[in-house]
Amino acid sequence: xxxxxxxxxxxxxxxxxxxxxxxxxxxxxxxxxxxxxxxxxxxxxxxxxxxxxxxxxxxxxxxxxxxxxxxxxxxxxxxxxxxxxxxxxxxxxxxxxxxxxxxxxxxxxxxxxxxxxxxxxxxxxxxxxxxxxxxxxxxxxxxxxxxxxxxxxxxxxxxxxxxxxxxxxxxxxxxxxxxxxxxxxxxxxxxxxxxxxxxxxxxxxxxxxxxxxxxxxxxxxxxxxxxxxxxxxxxxxxxxxxxxxxxxxxxxxxxxxxxxxxxxxxxxxxxxxxxxxxxxxxxxxxxxxxxxxxxxxxxxxxxxxxxxxxxxxxxxxxxxxxxxxxxxxxxxxxxxxxxxxxxxxxxxxxxxxxxxxxxxxxxxxxxxxxxxxxxxxxxxxxxxxxxxxxxxxxxxxxxxxxxxxxxxxxxxxxxxxxxxxxxxxxxxxxxxxxxxxxxxxxxxxxxxxxxxxxxxxxxxxxxxxxxxxxxxxxxxxxxxxxxxxxxxxxxxxxxxxxxxxxxxxxxxxxxxxxxxxxxxxxxxxxxxxxxxxxxxxxxxxxxxxxxxxxxxxxxxxxxxxxxxxxxxxxxxxxxxxxxxxxxxxxxxxxxxxxxxxxxxxxxxxxxxxxxxxxxxxxxxxxxxxxxxxxxxxx
DNA sequence: CCCAATCTAAACATCT
DNA sequence: TAGATGTTTAGATTGG
Numbered sequence: 083x084x085x086x087x088x089x090x091x092x093x094x095x096x097x098x099x100x101x102x103x104x105x106x107x108x109x110x111x112x113x114x115x116x117x118x119x120x121x122x123x124x125x126x127x128x129x130x131x132x133x134x135x136x137x138x139x140x141x142x143x144x145x146x147x148x149x150x151x152x153x154x155x156x157x158x159x160x161x162x163x164x165x166x167x168x169x170x171x172x173x174x175x176x177x178x179x180x181x182x183x184x185x186x187x188x189x190x191x192x193x194x195x196x197x198x199x200x201x202x203x204x205x206x207x208x209x210x211x212x213x214x215x216x217x218x219x220x221x222x223x224x225x226x227x228x229x230x231x232x233x234x235x236x237x238x239x240x241x242x243x244x245x246x247x248x249x250x251x252x253x254x255x256x257x258x259x260x261x262x263x264x265x266x267x268x269x270x271x272x273x274x275x276x277x278x279x280x281x282x283x284x285x286x287x288x289x290x291x292x293x294x295x296x297x298x299x300x301x302x303x304x305x306x307x308x309x310x311x312x313x314x315x316x317x318x319x320x321x322x323x324x325x326x327x328x329x330x331x332x333x334x335x336x337x338x339x340x341x342x343x344x345x346x347x348x349x350x351x352x353x354x355x356x357x358x359x360x361x362x363x364x365x366x367x368x369x370x371x372x373x374x375x376x377x378x379x380x381x382x383x384x385x386x387x388x389x390x391x392x393x394x395x396x397x398x399x400x401x402x403x404x405x406x407x408x409x410x411x412x413x414x415x416x417x418x419x420x421x422x423x424x425x426x427x428x429x430x431x432x433x434x435x436x437x438x439x440x441x442x443x444x445x446x447x448x449x450x451x452x453x454x455x456x457x458x459x460x461x462x463x464x465x466x467x468x469x470x471x472x473x474x475x476x477x478x479x480x481x482x483x484x485x486x487x488x489x490x491x492x493x494x495x496x497x498x499x500x501x502x503x504x505x506x507x508x509x510x511x512x513x514x515x516x517x518x519x520x521x522x523x524x525x526x527x528x529x530x531x532x533x534x535x536x537x538x539x540x541x542x543x544x545x546x547x548x549x550x551x552x553x554x555x556x557x558x559x560x561x562x563x564x565x566x567x568x569x570x571x572x573x574x575x576x577x578x579x580x581x582x583x584x585x586x587x588x589x590x591x592x593x594x595x596x597x598x599x600x601x602x603x604x605x606x607x608x609x610x611x612x613x614x615x616x617x618x619x620x621x622x623x624x625x626x627x628x629x630x631x632x633x634x635x636x637x638x639x640x641x642x643x644x645x646x647x648x649x650x651x652x653x654x655x656x657x658x659x660x661x662x663x664x665x666x667x668x669x670x671x672x673x674x675x676x677x678x679x680x681x682x683x684x685x686x687x688x689x690x691x692x693x694x695x696x697x698x699x700x701x702x703x704x705x706x707x708x709x710x711x712x713x714x715x716x
Numbered sequence: 717c718c719c720a721a722t723c724t725a726a727a728c729a730t731c732t
Numbered sequence: 733t734a735g736a737t738g739t740t741t742a743g744a745t746t747g748g
Contacts, residue, residue: 485722504737528723534739541738547732548737 316341325354472514481517486525486532489515490539494552501542501549504530536560 316322317337322329324345331337345351475482482489493510494502502510508526511518518525533539538556542549 487722524724527725530736530738531724531740532722533737 314338314341316345325358475515475517476513477516479516479520482515486528487536487538490529490532490550491552491557494539494550495554499549501551503547503549504533507533507550 314334314337316324317331317334320330320332322331322337322340322344324341327344329340329344331340474480484492489511490507493507493514494500496510497506507529508522511525511529512522533541533550536556538553538560540551540553542551
């Protein structure tokens with residue numbers, strides 16, 4: 083899906099380019115002849131990219147000339163290149179000059195457009211990866227005349243930087259590495275991401291984002307010379323974040339000084355600001371379009387078309403692969419939500435590049451420890467992450483981005499009695515995740531291994547055998563250690579979700595935290611996360627092969643859910659949506675032991691016996707909510 | 717590079 | 733005895 087999307091993007095991009103060319107092709111030719119000839123490109127076959135590049139150069143030069151001609155322009159002519167190409171304008175008749183000026187205007191616009199497009203692509207790439215969450219399009223903002231909103235052509239980061247430099251009048255104030263627009267960080271994504279955004283994009287670090295990776299974001303709310311005590315949107319990590327400027331400033335005072343001197347109110351700064359504004363506008367417009375596209379895609383894929391995501395969750399939640407990427411209530415960023423076409427095995431490849439092809443199962447080895455810590459580390463509520471994608475996980479042969487320990491705990495605390503037999507745990511796994519419907523020996527061994535290994539899992543002897551419970555104190559202990567131990571949020575989930583990056587995870591986690599109330603809202607949960615857990619019978623175990631599960635609409639599932647045996651019990655026991663649920667999670671093992679018989683009776687029917695056809699999810703819904711709640715409240 | 721967490725695999729013990 | 737259940741160890745992967 084993603085790949086297709088990427089392809090489409092490319093296609094659009096090409097169209098866009100063509101459109102652009104068409105727009106002013108004649109003008110370009112007239113005005114850029116020298117540029118072309120100087121470029122010396124005589125190859126008979128020029129790729130679109132090359133053409134674009136030439137056009138860029140032409141536009142660049144024209145724009146430069148235009149700027150130079152502006153009275154009072156503070157721009158200094160960029161030395162070398164301009165010297166090599168004397169302004170021919172002056173040699174032309176006035177009429178021609180006017181014409182040329184008009185052309186140059188067009189060029190300038192194109193230049194800006196290209197820059198914007200490039201940045202858009204950059205942002206989109208991040209968006210696809212769930213890295214960024216951008217606000218909706220600003221109403222009333224319009225694209226530049228003649229501009230298309232399509233994704234940008236593939237300018238290389240170096241080219242972009244050059245463009246920025248040119249626009250900024252050469253070297254600008256820049257220190258360090260030339261001070262171009264900081265696009266280098268994820269450069270590879272600029273050109274390669276088109277074909278495979280998820281994989282091509284290198285992990286974005288928190289640092290990169292904060293420091294110029296997305297100056298756009300920073301600038302959004304900036305005004306030209308706005309300052310605030312001690313901090314400034316244009317100042318970060320000791321560097322001036324003015325586009326094209328990376329001047330190192332020891333302290334804030336120095337930065338202010340630099341800002342006032344180098345980025346004073348002059349033509350150059352104004353031009354840069356204008357560019358930035360347009361970039362932002364374009365991004366916003368592009369975002370809205372991408373959203374529409376996403377919705378259409380989701381609708382096409384039968385994903386809750388009814389859910390008008392007027393404000394779709396920021397894609398930031400893609401969790402990597404892990405589903406990590408996924409957002410709290412929101413869904414994993416790029417995960418398709420609840421595919422309901424079981425017959426068509428879902429291959430969330432796009433969302434989780436690293437996920438082995440469906441049914442292939444070959445990925446198991448590669449999964450390694452990738453998904454690990456996803457939930458623990460970022461305090462990402464398991465349920466909140468899975469919930470929205472319950473259907474997805476249930477039907478898609480995608481490995482969930484959670485550790486075995488996390489999943490086991492979830493299975494246990496979601497049970498009515500907060501205790502499960504090993505076999506019931508197995509059932510939960512197979513019922514909840516399509517992924518665990520194969521390679522049973524492997525993952526079952528892992529489950530046993532985890533149960534034995536982690537102190538948080540307590541085995542309780544029972545009349546009929548043994549059940550496993552969760553020592554919440556131990557679990558939290560362990561979790562808190564991890565959380566405190568790893569403040570940094572950077573990393574790629576890719577392994578699991580490909581999409582995500584640690585950043586996503588962190589964002590998701592943050593969102594999850596803030597969206598707790600939502601999780602507690604039955605309505606939302608029901609529609610969005612049809613139960614994950616639950617003691618639905620393992621009817622799936624023997625019967626439904628992966629892909630055969632019926633994806634009941636959440637609503638239906640809910641109502642059906644009520645009919646299930648255990649649903650009411652769950653409610654009573656856990657207290658629907660009530661904080662009271664937590665305590666149960668902390669229930670000491672000893673409590674568990676006290677009701678062995680009843681439990682077994684209840685459990686048997688629920689998990690092992692029965693219900694052949696009704697959707698297992700039914701029970702799960704409620705439990706999921708509870709699970710979320712409990713986790714969130716923790 | 718080291719360490720911790722996680723996963724996979726496997727050997728072994730115990731119980732049913 | 734076979735299979736399920738538990739325990740333990742070892743090696744590999746990944747990220748901090």
